[in-house]
Amino acid sequence: MTDTTESITDVGQVYTQSLATRIKAVPTLAWIAAAVGGFIGSIPLGLMMQYGNPEPLIALALPMMYGLSGPDLVSGWVIHQFHGIALAVMYVAAVQWQPLTEYAKTLRGAVALAVVVGVVSTALLSVLLMPLWLGAVGYPFTPTFPDLAMPEKLWSVLGHVIYALPATIGYALVMRR
Template identity: 45%
Template sequence: MATTTDTRSNLIGTVATTELAAGAAGGFVGSVLFGLLMQFVIPAPMLEMAIPAMYGIEGPALAAGWAIHQFHGVVLGIAYVLLVGNTGLSARAGTLPDAIPLGVAYGILTTVLLAVLVMPLWLGAMNFGGAPPFPNVAFPATLLSTVGHVMFAVPVAVAYALAAGE
């Protein structure tokens, strides 16, 4: 009789290390896509000024903006894995057809929580002169942000599905 060893840690619930790595990798890839949208479509100064300002870095600082943006993407990719792995969504999230709508939903969720609510407060707290109003809801900026967050989140969801799928 064969036995198997469970590689899941109690510290992170029921999430396997390979799933966390997939979330991080998907977050990195998705952040590149979103970053390209920010650099070439979304009006400046998001990547070179606003993102560095969140950490007290005066811009323009494009390299710092990219590095911070990539870090955020990896962290949010891992957060997606922890979210689906500990909320009963892991079975759905582990299938490619269901991963896409879950990724879209996560992109919308991150837009609302981070771009609309957290970012204006954070930038205001850092005394950034270009901080958007709270809540940060403006057309077309919020629509472009939503597109970018979805472009970020779908690769995260797909990476998780490929790692967790049966």
């Protein structure tokens, strides 16, 4: 029994070390390409949020999430752009998971993964996290939890896919070399 337990532990440690090793091996240029892509992709998403939603998401919701008074459009945009970069960096780390590593290096894979990022980020951030966080900070337009309002969530998926495309494609182009 001890041998089996030790074997499972060893396999887990090897897998974890392997993933950590793969993350460390990502070229700096790939991290930069994804981060710049995340920054660029955040611009159309932010514009969609600013002009496509009746609530002041950029100017009021984002500053309030970080304890800032609002409305403050500049602070909201800085926070939004930071989120775009942070999510792009998380994408690079996530695609080091073995089933995705090679797929993320292709343009077809990058586009498909941008769709996945769009759906997953909308589900986790817009549908689940944002209503809870906004409610906790007293945002006056807090949606119900979970926020499944339509057609806003379809708009959110589209915006997050548009956001993700420069990050996923930038990463793929650097890693194809």
